[in-house]
Amino acid sequence: MMKILVLPGDGIGPEVVDEAVKVLDFIFQKKKIKVEFDFELIGGVSIDKYGVPIRDEVVEKAKNSDAILLGAVGGPKWDSLPIDKRPEAGLLKIRKALELWANIRPIKIFPELSYISPLKNSDGIDFVVLRELTSDVYFGQPRGIFGDYALNTMIYRKEEVERIAHLAFEMARKRKKLVTSVDKANVLEVSSFWRKIVSEVAQKYPDVKLEHAYVDAMTYYIILNPQKFDVVLCPNLFGDIISDEAGGIIGSLGLCPSASLGSLDLGGGRIQGLYEPVHGSAPDIAGKSIANPIATLLSASMLCEYSLGMKEEGNLIETAIRNVLSEGFRTQDLLEKKSQDEKKKSQKGKRGKTKIKVVSTKEFGDAVVKILKKFLI
Ligand code: IPM
Ligand code: MN
Numbered sequence: 015m016m017k018i019l020v021l022p023g024d025g026i027g028p029e030v031v032d033e034a035v036k037v038l039d040f041i042f043q044k045k046k047i048k049v050e051f052d053f054e055l056i057g058g059v060s061i062d063k064y065g066v067p068i069r070d071e072v073v074e075k076a077k078n079s080d081a082i083l084l085g086a087v088g089g090p091k092w093d094s095l096p097i098d099k100r101p102e103a104g105l106l107k108i109r110k111a112l113e114l115w116a117n118i119r120p121i122k123i124f125p126e127l128s129y130i131s132p133l134k135n136s137d138g139i140d141f142v143v144l145r146e147l148t149s150d151v152y153f154g155q156p157r158g159i160f161g162d163y164a165l166n167t168m169i170y171r172k173e174e175v176e177r178i179a180h181l182a183f184e185m186a187r188k189r190k191k192l193v194t195s196v197d198k199a200n201v202l203e204v205s206s207f208w209r210k211i212v213s214e215v216a217q218k219y220p221d222v223k224l225e226h227a228y229v230d231a232m233t234y235y236i237i238l239n240p241q242k243f244d245v246v247l248c249p250n251l252f253g254d255i256i257s258d259e260a261g262g263i264i265g266s267l268g269l270c271p272s273a274s275l276g277s278l279d280l281g282g283g284r285i286q287g288l289y290e291p292v293h294g295s296a297p298d299i300a301g302k303s304i305a306n307p308i309a310t311l312l313s314a315s316m317l318c319e320y321s322l323g324m325k326e327e328g329n330l331i332e333t334a335i336r337n338v339l340s341e342g343f344r345t346q347d348l349l350e351k352k353s354q355d356e357k358k359k360s361q362k363g364k365r366g367k368t369k370i371k372v373v374s375t376k377e378f379g380d381a382v383v384k385i386l387k388k389f390l391i
Contacts, residue, residue: 016049016322019079021056021072021108024101025295026305026375027085033307033379034083034314040383041318041327044390049322052079056108057087057101057295067104073111080280081321082108082288083314086295110148114274114288115174116181117145117253118316121240121260121270126339129350130265133240141243142185143260145253146170146178147274150204152250168204170249175208179215182247186222190244194225196232196252208249233259257292267293268305268347271312273320284323289313299347303374306345311335311382334385342368343381 020035022028035051042049054072061067067087076082087101097103108114123131123139131139154167182193195212197205209226216224227235229252236243236256240263248256261267270292278286291309299305311331318328349372373381 016047017079017081018049018051018317019072019076019082020051020053021076021082021084022053023055023057023085023087023295024059024089025086025297025300026293027057027087027295029300029303029305029375030291030307030310031083031085033375033382034310036379037311037331037382037386038083038314038317040386041324041330041390044386045324045327047322047324056084056104058089058092060104061092061095061099061101067099067101068107073108076108076112076288080284080286081317082112083310083317084288084290085310086291086293088295089297089300106152108288109274110153112276112278112286112288113148114276115146115148116178116275117143117147118185118273118275119143119145119253119257119260119270119292120312121257121264123264124269124336124339126336127265127269127348130348131263132265133237133263135241136264137241139240139264141240141246141260142189143246143248143253143257144178144182144185145248145257146174146250147253148250149174150250168202168251170204170208170211172211175211176215179212179247180218182212182245183215183219183222183224186245187219191222192225192242192244193222194227194232194243194246196227196229196246196248196256198229198252199226200228205249212247229256232256236260236263261292266306266347267291267309269308269312271309271316273313273316275320280321282323285320287317287321289317289321303376304346305375306348307375307379308335311379330386330389331382334382334389337385338378338381340368341381342370343373343378344370345375345378346372 022031087105120142123136151166151168154169157166186193199205199209261270274288315328315331318324
């Protein structure tokens with residue numbers, strides 16, 4: 015039987031994960047597929063109960079699962095802890111223990127929600143940030159705070175760059191055939207090495223165009239001309255930063271899912287992975303059932319595709335979300351922000367011909383299930 019380990023974590027994590035589990039469970043029942051869900055603690059809630067951000071037995075459970083569905087980790091309550099004791103350390107431990115080296119973060123504008131984008135023209139934004147996830151300064155040794163100095167090590171090994179570069183070109187081949195590799199090769203040796211290896215791998219993919227961009231320039235191009243990008247290949251640290259910016263241009267990190275894949279082949283074209291929204295724990299809105307669950311629902315859709323061999327069902331989740339948006343359902347964070355003047359002019363509660371219905375996190379999830387009911391009779 016296929017197994018999913020659910021790690022809701024902190025802040026809004028449990029609320030959004032609840033909706034994803036509800037949607038997945040509904041699909042499995044309809045399809046008569048037996049999938050076992052197991053629930054465990056990670057992050058601050060694990061620190062509070064067990065004194066550590068993740069227990070070894072939870073890491074073991076993760077290793078023995080087909081997929082892990084994660085909410086978010088962290089919050090102000092644990093901010094003063096030393097780096098290796100913080101909630102984030104739990105997430106990094108699981109990424110490393112399962113060697114989940116490829117982090118896929120699709121950035122796609124929802125036409126129904128284009129009004130929340132800060133850009134004048136957000137039409138057709140559709141690229142993927144492919145972030146290396148188990149190396150770089152995140153894991154390099156030595157590291158530490160040593161009296162009057164502190165040290166981290168930025169490092170990439172040849173094989174680490176090669177495997178992520180190959181994946182970037184494979185992905186681009188099925189898309190717009192452009193890889194933009196991000197580095198800081200004008201200053202850092204590690205980046206200059208990264209650029210050299212990526213260029214070597216590119217030789218094997220003559221049908222795909224390769225461009226290099228310095229990370230500082232890249233943050234600028236993403237705002238100026240996001241439509242041009244296809245696969246944006248990043249080392250771990252730069253990918254962390256670029257993906258938040260990319261979430262910003264489509265209007266919200268709350269719309270950005272992610273899949274972290276390793277090399278564990280589960281057979282039948284399935285691969286072990288961890289799925290999580292790119293947004294954080296959003297402690298300011300936690301516990302109010304107002305957060306939108308879209309990023310987590312889309313992560314569940316990726317989970318179906320990569321780890322369960324259920325691409326079609328995964329796509330249905332995405333279609334259902336779009337239907338729910340077209341019907342006018344919005345959580346509070348997805349409302350159009352209008353000035354007082356605009357509000358007076360426009361009819362209250364209306365957008366175009368569709369009446370906007372403000373719903374809770376749970377109601378949004380229910381609406382998605384309702385649409386899926388129609389698709390999966
Ligand atoms: C992310 C997050 C994590 C990261 C944190 C929570 C450790 O920001 O997934 O982007 O830095 O990778
Ligand atoms: Mn991040």
